Amino acid sequence: MPHILLLEDDKRLSRLIATGLLEQEMDVSFAYDGEKAYELASTQYFDLIITDIIVPLKNGIDFCTEIKELKPNIPVIMLTALGNTDDKLKGFDSGADDYLTKPFEMLELLARVKVLLKRFSPQNLHSSNILKYEGIEMDLKLKTIHRNGILIKLTPKEFNLMQFLLENPERVLSRTEIAEKVWETRFDTGTNFIDVYINYIRKKVDKGFDVKLIHTKLGMGFILKKGYEDHIL
Incomplete structure (x- = not known):
């Protein structure tokens, strides 16, 4: 069962995303601020991270940058209301592997989660170095x-x-x-x-x-x- 870390301070949206992930037989851990997310991600194993950008204490950009330096092979999807090209560049430069602008369809998020889980699977990562x-x-x-x-x-x-x-x-x-x-x-x-x-x-x-x-x-x-x-x- 894939283990997903979800950083989203909107608890209603967080529950909706978690429900969709759980229906796909994925385990979910929650964080509502960037510092807690970094604490969890740096000390526990996760197959994938979903993070908002605008969150308390440590924003999603800084969180992504820091966790990618520590664990470069963990895929990260950013969710944000910020949708222009400059914002996307900042997100990708921080290490994000994919980017979804709110509002989004849950089916699209689930599809992207599955693609990244497959791409970052141990078999694919070690197929050719x-x-x-x-x-x-x-x-x-x-x-x-x-x-x-x-x-x-x-x-x-x-x-x-x-x-x-x-x-x-x-x-x-x-x-x-x-x-x-x-x-x-x-x-x-x-x-x-x-x-x-x-x-x-x-x-x-x-x-x-x-x-x-x-x-x-x-x-x-x-x-x-x-x-x-x-x-x-």
């Missing part, structure tokens, strides 16, 4: 990435995006595919959310190296490839 391409080496167990021996510091969501590129080298990846595979959601095609993150990792992975590896295929998406010409830097 090292990804390599043209001098880049990513250790999925240690959550580190180097290029030609130089450590590159990525946020958790940047790491996940770079992992997806390394898993699909020399193949054009559309914005829709990246959104579905990395964020497990669909973004408004009118936003530049994916482009923002591609630019983040491009500056970190390609900066200072003569050979650029992360390229934009005009009108189609992005590709990890040595010596690709049809791109925008």
Whole structure:
């Protein structure tokens, strides 16, 4: 039975979410402020965390950042009334693996919980630990990435995006595919959310190296490839 930690100070909403999880045979522990959530998450085992952002004592962003530093392999879903792109960026940069804006459908939350539980299962986490391409080496167990021996510091969501590129080298990846595979959601095609993150990792992975590896295929998406010409830097 998966064990879920739920950080939500709205007790009515907390009960509704817990009811849905319990109906799916998931065990739920409750926290109503960020400090209590961190105490529970740091001392007990949980398969997944669901957290609001605006909660007492320690907000959900700070809580997520701190617990991801301690336990990087625990998936986190953020629930919040804040829904613009900047807020989502802050949530993902803190280490959140998914993001739902209130109000949301319980069925959608349950679907995302199941996807993350599967992705972060011990079997999947230990299936392959090292990804390599043209001098880049990513250790999925240690959550580190180097290029030609130089450590590159990525946020958790940047790491996940770079992992997806390394898993699909020399193949054009559309914005829709990246959104579905990395964020497990669909973004408004009118936003530049994916482009923002591609630019983040491009500056970190390609900066200072003569050979650029992360390229934009005009009108189609992005590709990890040595010596690709049809791109925008």
